[in-house]
Amino acid sequence: MDLTSPAVATVALCTLAYLFGSVLFALPVCRLWKLPDPRALGSGNPGATNVYRNGGWAPALVTLALDAFKGWLPVWIAHVAGLSVMVQAMVALCAVTGHMIPLFYRFKGGKGVATALGAGLALAPVTTLIMAAIWAGVMWRWRISALASLVAIAFGPLISALIEPETLPLFGLLTILIVVRHRNNLIRLAQGREAGF
DSSP states (O other), X not given: OOTTSXXXXXXXXXXXXXXXXXXXXXXXXXXXXXXXXXXXXTTOOOSHHHHXXXXXXXXXXHHHHHHHHHHHHHHHXXXXXXXXXHHHHHHHHHHHHHHHSOGGGTTOOOOOHHHHHHHHHHHXXXXXXXXXXXXXXXXXXXXXXXXXXXXXXXXXXXXXXXXXGGGHHHHHHHHHHHHHHTHHHHHHHHHTOOOOO
């Protein structure tokens, strides 16, 4: 077996991306700040928004940065290794999937938005930065993180098709995954019960 072949590199990076994605950084961050387990409070989501609700901006920003980093790093490695955009997209999806259904936490994870942000910055920075701007605009107007995330990700396929079309399949799949993970938020938004900031 040629350990340097693209096929072997793809399998190895996808596996490592999933395992790295399976590390829920919200948990050690909350322990470091002596905060309760975020899965037991608020929305129960191990992500930056719930950490903010429980402990403020500092631990939330650290959680956001680490969750984004675990999406960015494996995609960046795939890029440096000269692997195709399709392979980089596969690696990105594995990292996001790891966060959503983590091996280390009985397959109960988070929504994947921050990890998708990091992966997107590595693979399609222009598309991702425009989506981040949309997120910020919706968040500034309505102060509801789930709404901002859903609106931003919904625009992802359109923006990527216009600017970085080779990444359209990635953003299409990310949209489906993230919308499905936000299904309870969608119900609460429809009922006017979704918590804001």
